[in-house]
Amino acid sequence: MALVTTKEMFQKAYAGGYAIGAFNVNNMEIVQGITEAAKEENSPVILQVSAGARKYAKHNYLVKLVEAALLDTDLPIALHLDHGADFEICKACIDGGFTSVMIDGSHHSFEDNIALTKKVVEYAHAHGCVVEGELGQLAGIEDDVNVSAEDASYTRPEEVEEFVSRTGVDSLAIAIGTSHGAFKFKPGQNPQLRFDILEEVAKRLPNFPIVLHGASSVSQEYVKIIQQNGGKLDDAIGIPEDMLRQAAGMAVCKINIDSDLRLAFTAGVRQHITANPDHFDPRQFLAPGRDFVKALVKHKIANVLGSSGAAK
Template identity: 60%
Template sequence: MEKKQVHYSELGLVNTKEMFAKAMAGKYAIPAYNFNNLEQLQAIVVACAETNSPVIIQVSKGARSYANETMLRYMAMGAVQMAREIGSTIPICLHLDHGDSFELCKSCVDSGFSSVMIDGSHLPYEENVALCKKVVEYAHQFNVSVEGELGVLAGIEDEVSAEHSTYTKPEEVEDFVKKTGVDSLAISIGTSHGAYKFKAGQPVPPLRFDILAECEKRLPGFPIVLHGASSVVQEYVELINQYGGKMEGAVGVPEEQLRQAAASAVCKINIDSDGRLAVTAKVREYFGKDPKEFDPRKYLGAARNELVKLIKHKNETVLGSAGKA
């Protein structure tokens, strides 16, 4: 049975075009929070509605497989309706994070995503260009935004894995954007995927703001994206370790550096690991304090509440997106 194509407007979603234009003018970044389940999505919607922040809810290839593509579509529609019932009209974009093939991106466009990322950063330059261009040509028929990537982030997140970071070459960005037609560009300036971004006990190397500035100079007014931008909140790392976890040495990007990035051409900042840490910390703490509990509503509810708190903090004091919807 052939699946019916669903346009994102039917789900009440928006693409990133207006979001990014406003963020560029207002010198703040749109939060892009990954989710895998109901509790995470509820927390994102509540926190962003209560802080009046636009938001990009995003899923990886692995999350889409985990949650089921049909279920995801209705979860996204439910997220929009939930926000409206709270009394909020915040714009919500559903985004594919790190799409690794044309077929996956096409499937997401056809099932109601309003934005997709095609990550060909591991490919030779011309192959990356060709793949991005193919996705853009398909997605733009339906007004779906497309994000590309130049440069490679170190670390591991779902299917995305690289041992070493390769900084974006500013001299390539103009040609890449012109040839592909992408709507935003993820660059590598020293962030990385996962919870172990830097070596514990050593000074955290500053992000390469010189590369960011040069990209901004070569692409004036063009939306730049930062991946791997979790701060790896030490409060959560300590809580996880206190209640049986083993996350020694987990270090992330300092929030002050993210604030600086958000005030530049960076219009979208991805946060995944911090959300995972908040949820895991609270679930471990709950079982540690009450090992007899077996009601998922109790421990997942505690995790959801903590995630709301974390996201509000990010919107209000790090990304500057609170009050900008």
């Protein structure tokens, strides 16, 4: 099976009331953990690459790792650029084998965002690639994305129809209260998603796939996974998983998951090294990281995204 775009994935997800997980990848073990979990859950999956990942692992290495995952799983897999900053990086990824790209013009004015997004869409569609745009800005830090709470803004539903119509984007990332990074809220805070905004966007864009970024979520199940492997999450409060499941049952067809993977992978490595300080073979301590990425992804697919069994 070849890499696919997200078009058919999202059509099925919208109709089925579930979301596809878009998991950020940085190395072989993370790719393996994600795709082994997806295979066991028989779920389609989006593997996405940030600017930071391309700098760290290099474009060609990541593409070949994803192609290896295709051979190993025979699943519907899309390769997506996360938070493309400009036309040039989107073009490089399209030319280099990606089947989906995000152009993040959310920090520009509305008109400049439209102009940039439309330029990427025209090039991408001419090369068989789909495009995700963004309206509204999430607070938080993720690789090269750094938005202060003061600069964050909710998506304005009255703008979405014009944006989609004028740009031709295939999906739209919106801001309804999620946040980039692992440590989103302080203890005692009560994270809430603006479902009223999501509902209004869905009314204005019927049957159109919506995307949630910054959707790391620390459930009790997740806390157990991390704590059992030496991690500490006492101060980590994410988006409640029941809220994400609710969003997946509405118009949200893609939910991005990155920080949760990093926490799980690091906890597995840390636990092994702490218990076995004399080990020096990277395979010995990277394997537990991969195992806990796999466990986490299986949990997300089955209990948050609802996409188990959807790879038909």
